[in-house]
Amino acid sequence: MSTSTEIPVVGPRQPCPCGSGKRYKICHGKKTRAADREYVARPFQGLPGECDWVALREIVSTATAPVTLAGEHAGRDVLAVTLLPSAHPAMVRENGQVLLGLQTVTSTGDPSADLAHTLQEALRSEPGTAVSPGPRPSGGPRLQDLLSTDATFDVTVHDGFDFWLDPDSEPSAEERTLLDNANEAVVPTARLESAEAAYWCHLGDRDQVRWVLPYDEEPLLDGLARLHAKEADSLGPGTRLLGTFRAHGLLVPVWDLVDGTRAEEVEEPVATLRDRLAEAVADSKPLDAEQRRARAGLANRQVTIR
Numbered sequence: 001m002s003t004s005t006e007i008p009v010v011g012p013r014q015p016c017p018c019g020s021g022k023r024y025k026i027c028h029g030k031k032t033r034a035a036d037r038e039y040v041a042r043p044f045q046g047l048p049g050e051c052d053w054v055a056l057r058e059i060v061s062t063a064t065a066p067v068t069l070a071g072e073h074a075g076r077d078v079l080a081v082t083l084l085p086s087a088h089p090a091m092v093r094e095n096g097q098v099l100l101g102l103q104t105v106t107s108t109g110d111p112s113a114d115l116a117h118t119l120q121e122a123l124r125s126e127p128g129t130a131v132s133p134g135p136r137p138s139g140g141p142r143l144q145d146l147l148s149t150d151a152t153f154d155v156t157v158h159d160g161f162d163f164w165l166d167p168d169s170e171p172s173a174e175e176r177t178l179l180d181n182a183n184e185a186v187v188p189t190a191r192l193e194s195a196e197a198a199y200w201c202h203l204g205d206r207d208q209v210r211w212v213l214p215y216d217e218e219p220l221l222d223g224l225a226r227l228h229a230k231e232a233d234s235l236g237p238g239t240r241l242l243g244t245f246r247a248h249g250l251l252v253p254v255w256d257l258v259d260g261t262r263a264e265e266v267e268e269p270v271a272t273l274r275d276r277l278a279e280a281v282a283d284s285k286p287l288d289a290e291q292r293r294a295r296a297g298l299a300n301r302q303v304t305i306r
Helices: 028-037 050-058 111-124 173-183 217-229 263-282 289-299
Strands: 063-067 078-081 090-092 098-101 129-131 189-191 198-202 207-211 240-247 250-256
Touching: 050 063, 050 240, 050 250, 090 111, 098 111, 111 129, 198 263, 207 263, 217 240, 217 250, 217 263, 217 289, 240 289
Parallel strands: 078 098
Antiparallel strands: 063 078, 090 098, 090 129, 189 198, 198 207, 207 250, 240 250
């Protein structure tokens, strides 16, 4: 029987490569399926910039952020990116830099473990390759195990996907066409400086602020209800809190802005609301009747983003 800890993935009805004589699906395949069923409510909790990890997964078209590794791979050049060509999980440049895609097509119930699995495969891959890691085995590390928790997660939002291109080589005609097509679908976005993980977005027919907040859901809903009851939950005249959506265990409120509002124009309103909201969330007094009505209404206003 094999003593290797790395058991190749094969078809479910094939003999397990470990040599047990059992079919894969009832031997080591069980562990792979168990990994698929794992669910972590806040998969990026504990990482520096948890809210920005969520934002790059869910609401930002094109952005990058350097990732600092710990342990044996400390010093390797890794860049977290929103999306890669053909939604590849990761790519390794000719110079050895790893691009880790956050908006992948498939995942299990623990995106942190999925990304860590992809990252490990990428660190072992040859330069100049696209990485397809295969199913994630159970018991592997999560990003929290591989990344330095002392480092910052500094996001740069881009106008397009030009970061796909290797600066050391000339793009082919096919690569240029793929890039141009991808750039046509980009939602213009800016990361606001006045609050963590707050993003201005222009959706053609409207402008919005989408803000990934670090609070637990119940206190946050209470805080927003307190502000709404006294008409203090907007970002200024003509704006309104449209509703919220959930992403990786965090609530993301969405505000509609006055048409034509630019990112720099909401910096001050967002900073002011940031302070009001922190105070409202910290308030532990029971909600009064008006606040309870506001909370019920907010809980029913679920936003679908595009």
